[in-house]
Amino acid sequence: MAIRRRPVRPGASGHPSQSTLTIDLAAIAANYRTLRKQLRRPTTCAAVVKADAYGLGAERVVPALAAAGCREFFVAQLEEAEAIRRVVPAQAAVCVLNGLLHGEEGAFRRRGFIPVLNDMAQVECWQRAARSSGRPLPAILHVDTGMSRLGLAPGDALALAAPGRLEGLALHAVISHLACSEEPEQPLNAQQLATFQTVRAAFPRVRASLANSSGIFLNPAYHFDFVRPGAALFGVNPLPGRPNPLRAVVTLRGKILQIRDVDPPRSVGYGATHRITGRTRIATVAAGYADGWPRSLSNRGSAYIGDLRVPVIGRVSMDLMTLDITAAPDVAPGDTVELLGGHLPVDDVATAAGTIAYEILTRLGRRYHRIYKGGPASR
Numbered sequence: 001m002a003i004r005r006r007p008v009r010p011g012a013s014g015h016p017s018q019s020t021l022t023i024d025l026a027a028i029a030a031n032y033r034t035l036r037k038q039l040r041r042p043t044t045c046a047a048v049v050k051a052d053a054y055g056l057g058a059e060r061v062v063p064a065l066a067a068a069g070c071r072e073f074f075v076a077q078l079e080e081a082e083a084i085r086r087v088v089p090a091q092a093a094v095c096v097l098n099g100l101l102h103g104e105e106g107a108f109r110r111r112g113f114i115p116v117l118n119d120m121a122q123v124e125c126w127q128r129a130a131r132s133s134g135r136p137l138p139a140i141l142h143v144d145t146g147m148s149r150l151g152l153a154p155g156d157a158l159a160l161a162a163p164g165r166l167e168g169l170a171l172h173a174v175i176s177h178l179a180c181s182e183e184p185e186q187p188l189n190a191q192q193l194a195t196f197q198t199v200r201a202a203f204p205r206v207r208a209s210l211a212n213s214s215g216i217f218l219n220p221a222y223h224f225d226f227v228r229p230g231a232a233l234f235g236v237n238p239l240p241g242r243p244n245p246l247r248a249v250v251t252l253r254g255k256i257l258q259i260r261d262v263d264p265p266r267s268v269g270y271g272a273t274h275r276i277t278g279r280t281r282i283a284t285v286a287a288g289y290a291d292g293w294p295r296s297l298s299n300r301g302s303a304y305i306g307d308l309r310v311p312v313i314g315r316v317s318m319d320l321m322t323l324d325i326t327a328a329p330d331v332a333p334g335d336t337v338e339l340l341g342g343h344l345p346v347d348d349v350a351t352a353a354g355t356i357a358y359e360i361l362t363r364l365g366r367r368y369h370r371i372y373k374g375g376p377a378s379r
């Protein structure tokens, strides 16, 4: 068994043993503009940057989107709103999808965050906060039209349209969320649209929003006054099975820590799930399930060395994965392999892993050396 060694030196790409995640902020801005081109004036484009901008780093992503013209940002939780507070433009709206939980009223009011009110208790809670502050407070009403997740029942929303029922609240928008927008043929899309049209008609002077990334591509009837893409901004294909109209945003390069040549009989990794059948060169790469690299890619994922596809062999472990690089003789420890990028779009990796691109992005690890490129000029 031969072990190949070449000293690894620290370089511009972080610690020598780290894999590198590159996030292309210019591509995010370009994707924002591509999505906006799908819209007719005066429909605008908000940005959903929950879960730390789908794992890509909201503190860097939000300024890039703001520079591209975005003035409305959605996060899931109050903590996420706090985290982007300093990087959103002064006049931009920061909206919190999970709504208002008891005890959060003060923080929402002080910061000017807009809660998405999801049930009658949240509406009443925010109205009480408005009464005690003596001024109207901004709010979004979320109507459940078919997700059965968050949101007011359509009947409750219609009841709130009666005169005086929303006293104290300055409605910023009425929104709903699509369950199957990436499946254009799903009849639920049209049903949700019809229910939403009925509700929004009761609030004629309030802005309305229904479409997420894929919803933008259904047809213009789904656009209303503003759309709320998240995933598509980050390069996820909103049109599964069709060409992706958006630019790739993430590149992940795995660092090779060690290379070894092994002869049969021999197995690779935990559980000895891969058995060597001939002389094999194995590269061990610094990415494992603790880095969000799915364990389900054990014995089925791939990496690329240049244009050469090399298979994952053995189980993906916590910190490491192993590749069969027998076909790539000129590789040495310290070199990198492509794990996500031009040859390996995030949607394809997700499919191989039995999940969706959203999950791959949001789980991208904290141990990667992160490089942001193409950002707006710092002021």
Ligand SMILES: *Cc1c(COP(=O)(O)O)cnc(C)c1O
Pocket: 048, 050, 097, 176, 177, 211, 212, 213, 214, 228, 229, 230, 231, 232
């Ligand atoms: C996450 C989310 C979005 C964005 O969805 P994408 O599919 O990522 O575009 C929009 N609206 C709501 C309510 C969401 O929860």
